[in-house]
Amino acid sequence: MPRPIVIxxxxxxxxxxxxxxxxxxxxxxxxxxxxxxxxxxxxxxxSKELLAGDHEPAQxxxxxxxxxxxxxxxxxxxxxxxxxxEVELEGGERLAYEKLLIATGARPRHWxxxxxxxxxxxxxxxxxxxxxxxxxFDARPRLAVVGAGFIGCEVAATARKRGLxxxxxxxxxxxxxxxxxxxxxxxxxxxxxxxxxxxxxxxxDGFEGAGSLEAIRLADGTRVEADxxxxxxxxxxxxxxxxxxxxxxxxxxxxxxxxxxxxxxLQMIDWLVNNKGLTRQQAYALSxxxxxxxxxxxxDTPNFAVSAILDLGVFERxxxxxxxxx
Numbered sequence: 016m017p018r019p020i021v022i023x024x025x026x027x028x029x030x031x032x033x034x035x036x037x038x039x040x041x042x043x044x045x046x047x048x049x050x051x052x053x054x055x056x057x058x059x060x061x062s063k064e065l066l067a068g069d070h071e072p073a074q075x076x077x078x079x080x081x082x083x084x085x086x087x088x089x090x091x092x093x094x095x096x097x098x099x100x101e102v103e104l105e106g107g108e109r110l111a112y113e114k115l116l117i118a119t120g121a122r123p124r125h126w127x128x129x130x131x132x133x134x135x136x137x138x139x140x141x142x143x144x145x146x147x148x149x150x151x152f153d154a155r156p157r158l159a160v161v162g163a164g165f166i167g168c169e170v171a172a173t174a175r176k177r178g179l180x181x182x183x184x185x186x187x188x189x190x191x192x193x194x195x196x197x198x199x200x201x202x203x204x205x206x207x208x209x210x211x212x213x214x215x216x217x218x219x220d221g222f223e224g225a226g227s228l229e230a231i232r233l234a235d236g237t238r239v240e241a242d243x244x245x246x247x248x249x250x251x252x253x254x255x256x257x258x259x260x261x262x263x264x265x266x267x268x269x270x271x272x273x274x275x276x277x278x279x280x281l282q283m284i285d286w287l288v289n290n291k292g293l294t295r296q297q298a299y300a301l302s303x304x305x306x307x308x309x310x311x312x313x314x315d316t317p318n319f320a321v322s323a324i325l326d327l328g329v330f331e332r333x334x335x336x337x338x339x340x341x
Contacts, residue, residue: 017043018111019085021102023092024118024253025049027057030077032116033084045084046110048102050119051141052089055079061145062169067176068149072142092119095260103256117257117268117276121250123166128221135228136244139166148245152177156242159183159231161219163190167247168202175209182212182239184231189215214239 020036022029025047033045049055056075064070079086087104094103101109123138135156137148148170152158158174160167163185171183183190183206189199190206190213203213218234222244230238252267263269268276287298 018100018113019044019046020114020116021045021110021112022047022116022118023102024116024120025051025055025086025088026118026120027055027077028118028120029116030055030079030082032118033082037083043113046087046112047084048087048090048092048104048110050089050091053142054086054088056142058141061142062139062166063173065142065145066149066152066170066173072146075142092256095257095262097261119253119256121252123246124248124251126161126222126246126248131222131246133222133224133228134226135224135242136222136246138246139170151243152179154242155179157182157240159239159241159244160247161185161231161244162247162249163187163213163215164193164247164249165191167245168206170245170247171206171211172209175206175211180212181210182214182241184214184217184219184233184239186218187215 020041020043022032022045026049029047029049033047036045055077056072057077058075060066060070060075065072065075087110091105092102093105095101095115096103096109099109099111100113100115101111102115103109123140125138135151137144137151139145139148152174155178157180158171159182160171160174161184163171163183167183167185168190171181174181187199189196190202191199194202203215206213214233217237220232220234222228223230223232223238228241228244230240231244232238252264254264254266254268257264257268262276270276284295284298287293288295291298
């Protein structure tokens with residue numbers, strides 16, 4: 016029975032990939048795996064129109080109900096077995112694939128200190144986060160936004176539009192540092208013109224409160240009183256589930272010019288064949304041992320394991336040994 020094309024990630028990139036497959040005439044099975052239970056939706060309105068109350072969830076939905084694919088929503092991928100071509104799902108199920116597309120996106124970077132065990136502290140990634148934050152705005156709390164990147168600035172602007180008192184805090188000297196100082200200064204001026212208090216060049220030491228947020232403590236000891244906070248410290252790739260797969264992560268998935276993922280196992284095989292004179296069967300056996308040692312946490316990287324094995328002269332004996340294809 017033919018294996019399906021599996022897409023892990025059911026947001027915009029996963030949806031567009033599935034649509035492209037059908038548009039290109041692919042008639043085989045396509046399975047889309049997504050951690051969220053909701054069908055695909057667009058995310059830019061989460062910090063703007065939806066948060067402001069101008070849009071409702073239905074207006075964020077992307078057309079997907081008529082697409083001929085199997086949706087596996089509310090299902091999280093937990094691992095990847097490249098040799099068996101299987102995606103491991105939570106609960107222990109293994110989903111075989113012919114080809115795999117990784118489209119798991121990113122998640123918000125958590126506060127680097129101790130976990131914030133206070134009510135009123137939010138991060139914004141998905142639709143449910145936005146709806147919860149929107150509901151919290153109804154009480155017109157004093158809002159502090161920690162992080163003046165894209166999400167932080169958008170949340171601050173939307174909160175001011177809804178009439179909240181807003182303080183925007185960032186350790187950098189201006190907002191939107193990724194776009195350079197000129198844009199950052201213009202962004203700061205716009206926020207100030209709309210009544211946002213900016214505390215720039217200010218580090219955050221912690222969050223204070225008895226059960227619920229009461230203030231944010233800055234590095235210089237200043238207390239910024241707040242009933243609500245949004246932590247917006249950027250994003251990190253959702254690649255934890257690929258940590259033991261053998262793919263190269265930095266921390267996103269390293270790809271070639273065609274967006275094909277770089278497989279550490281195949282790279283080692285090619286290197287051993289081209290530089291050490293092993294057959295592909297011999298190189299596969301040696302590289303597989305190296306990857307298994309990494310997965311078992313016996314070495315830091317598969318490359319280290321290969322180096323150690325080569326130092327022992329194993330490849331000299333491997334040249335004369337026959338390895339079965341399996």
